[in-house]
Amino acid sequence: MLDIQKIRQDFPILGEVVNGKPLVYFDNAATTQKPLPVLNALARYYEHYNANIHRGIHSLAEKATSAFEASRFKIQSFMNAARVEEIIFTYGTTDGINLVAQSYGRKFLKEGDEIIISTMEHHSNIVPWQMLCEEKGCVLRVIPINDAGELLMDEFEGMLSEKTKLVSVVHVSNALGTINPVAEIIEKAHAVGAKVLIDGAQASSHITIDVQALDCDFYVFSLHKLYGPTGMGVLYGKKEVLDAMPPYRGGGEMIKEVTFAKTTYNDLPYKFEAGTPNIADVVAAHNALEYVETLGKEQIAAYEHELLVYGTEALSSIEGLRLVGTAKEKVSVISFVMEGIHPEDIGVILDQQGIAVRTGHHCTQPLMQRLGIVGTSRASFAVYNTKEEIDKLVVGLERVKKMLS
Amino acid sequence: MTINEKQDELIEDFDLFDEQLDKTQYIIDLGKKLPPIDEAYKTDDNLIRGCQSKVWLHCEIRDNLVHFEADSEPTAQISKGLVSLLIKVLSDEKPEDIAAAQLYFIEKIGMSNIITSRRAGGLASMIARMKEFAQSQIVPN
Numbered sequence: 338m339l340d341i342q343k344i345r346q347d348f349p350i351l352g353e354v355v356n357g358k359p360l361v362y363f364d365n366a367a368t369t370q371k372p373l374p375v376l377n378a379l380a381r382y383y384e385h386y387n388a389n390i391h392r393g394i395h396s397l398a399e400k401a402t403s404a405f406e407a408s409r410f411k412i413q414s415f416m417n418a419a420r421v422e423e424i425i426f427t428y429g430t431t432d433g434i435n436l437v438a439q440s441y442g443r444k445f446l447k448e449g450d451e452i453i454i455s456t457m458e459h460h461s462n463i464v465p466w467q468m469l470c471e472e473k474g475c476v477l478r479v480i481p482i483n484d485a486g487e488l489l490m491d492e493f494e495g496m497l498s499e500k501t502k503l504v505s506v507v508h509v510s511n512a513l514g515t516i517n518p519v520a521e522i523i524e525k526a527h528a529v530g531a532k533v534l535i536d537g538a539q540a541s542s543h544i545t546i547d548v549q550a551l552d553c554d555f556y557v558f559s560l561h562k563l564y565g566p567t568g569m570g571v572l573y574g575k576k577e578v579l580d581a582m583p584p585y586r587g588g589g590e591m592i593k594e595v596t597f598a599k600t601t602y603n604d605l606p607y608k609f610e611a612g613t614p615n616i617a618d619v620v621a622a623h624n625a626l627e628y629v630e631t632l633g634k635e636q637i638a639a640y641e642h643e644l645l646v647y648g649t650e651a652l653s654s655i656e657g658l659r660l661v662g663t664a665k666e667k668v669s670v671i672s673f674v675m676e677g678i679h680p681e682d683i684g685v686i687l688d689q690q691g692i693a694v695r696t697g698h699h700c701t702q703p704l705m706q707r708l709g710i711v712g713t714s715r716a717s718f719a720v721y722n723t724k725e726e727i728d729k730l731v732v733g734l735e736r737v738k739k740m741l742s
Numbered sequence: 743m744t745i746n747e748k749q750d751e752l753i754e755d756f757d758l759f760d761e762q763l764d765k766t767q768y769i770i771d772l773g774k775k776l777p778p779i780d781e782a783y784k785t786d787d788n789l790i791r792g793c794q795s796k797v798w799l800h801c802e803i804r805d806n807l808v809h810f811e812a813d814s815e816p817t818a819q820i821s822k823g824l825v826s827l828l829i830k831v832l833s834d835e836k837p838e839d840i841a842a843a844q845l846y847f848i849e850k851i852g853m854s855n856i857i858t859s860r861r862a863g864g865l866a867s868m869i870a871r872m873k874e875f876a877q878s879q880i881v882p883n
Binding site for chain 2: 356357677678679681682685686689690736740741
């Protein structure tokens with residue numbers, strides 16, 4: 338059993354007072370808070386061994402390089418990648434998707450090829466493909482969903498053909514919390530020879546990721562949603578796929594040799610990591626993963642599920658509140674609308690009670706259009722949240738209703 | 743009452759409340775009292791850009807004064823309340839006074855946290871639209 342009160346002590350920000358009330362932080366799907374081991378690692382790096390990596394021969398550079406590369410090994414084991422060079426550091430999930438679109442997409446996709454995404458994608462898994470389609474004349478196809486917010490898998494199967502070159506879907510929906518059957522999607526896409534990218538931004542903190550078991554070609558996520566620093570993400574790619582891809586950004590670090598006549602590129606993973614990387618945040622990512630592993634990913638998932646069940650029941654008891662996203666398989670995200678009340682007003686009045694939720698379209702405008710709403714309010718839970726906090730949310734929402742009725 | 747007198751009165755009114763939530767409640771209640779505008783004025787041209795929720799502003803001249811009417815989509819009650827404050831302060835004033843007005847009440851009523859960064863843009867464009875109209879109505883001497 339996790340000791341939640343003890344875990345809360347690891348997150349100094351949870352002691353903040355907001356608008357005169359103790360902070361209740363329910364915006365974890367946007368970004369999680371950071372535990373002391375991560376904060377301390379950042380300070381330690383800058384205080385004791387900040388140096389540019391790989392090329393320096395002095396001691397600090399050596400220490401920084403080895404901490405930076407140790408994070409790569411940590412992430413390799415975290416997602417069970419076969420090889421360490423399959424782990425590319427990015428600035429986040431969006432950056433990883435753009436890398437694949439611009440490098441793999443521009444090299445291997447041509448006019449008439451089809452890319453399949455789903456209705457519940459974040460804009461970051463829509464727009465990069467639209468840009469590619471515009472440039473290359475590819476066709477974007479979209480897997481529909483049912484009213485509960487689940488993918489219509491029969492429709493997906495019907496879309497697959499020899500024209501399908503890439504399938505890029507979200508593992509867990511940020512707006513609804515739906516867990517998609519990605520293993521099945523990958524298998525079916527592979528059967529027609531398509532490559533598959535999984536957007537794991539929301540999944541990585543809730544679900545154990547095993548890229549070899551999934552057999553996906555690409556998997557992307559951000560560390561800041563996983564108790565780690567902002568501005569740091571991961572692109573996993575199968576070695577043979579990454580090897581076939583051209584570099585996407587040019588600069589230092591990604592080269593073997595540069596002459597004005599010709600430049601040869603570095604090997605994986607460096608050919609995709611031009612310029613000085615986000616060293617401190619990569620280093621501290623190690624501590625974030627270690628923290629999660631110490632608590633135990635399965636224990637975290639079990640506790641978050643408990644919060645989800647408790648929260649779903651508690652919020653359902655509020656008259657006039659309707660849950661949006663009622664998939665059978667969900668992570669601890671509860672989206673809802675309240676009759677006659679604008680989501681932004683809910684957000685403002687909860688904030689004045691110290692409760693942080695997300696309101697709006699959650700960067701999923703096409704999904705909101707499909708659901709026929711302008712937006713939702715979303716409470717998303719992390720391991721440090723409690724049932725008492727959910728009770729405060731219920732009281733807060735009753736207050737919202739009272740004020741606006 | 744001049745624009746500044748109206749601002750000062752609002753500041754005094756809001757000073758009566760200690761709690762943010764009570765101030766918000768007051769804004770919501772003021773919004774509810776805002777007279778509805780003619781459906782004919784809810785045009786695309788009258789929509790204020792940059793608002794999260796839909797807000798329409800109609801401007802006209804009545805007896806040499808600038809008269810404003812505005813409304814928001816019915817569910818956006820806080821927006822409506824904020825809109826009603828602007829109407830209260832700026833409507834039925836001389837064009838030159840509106841164009842020159844310094845709006846200090848928004849900060850002074852202590853509602854800056856209600857005007858989130860997302861809402862600030864909408865509010866700013868509403869003020870800009872009001873001043874622009876007023877400016878266009880100033881009769882040169």
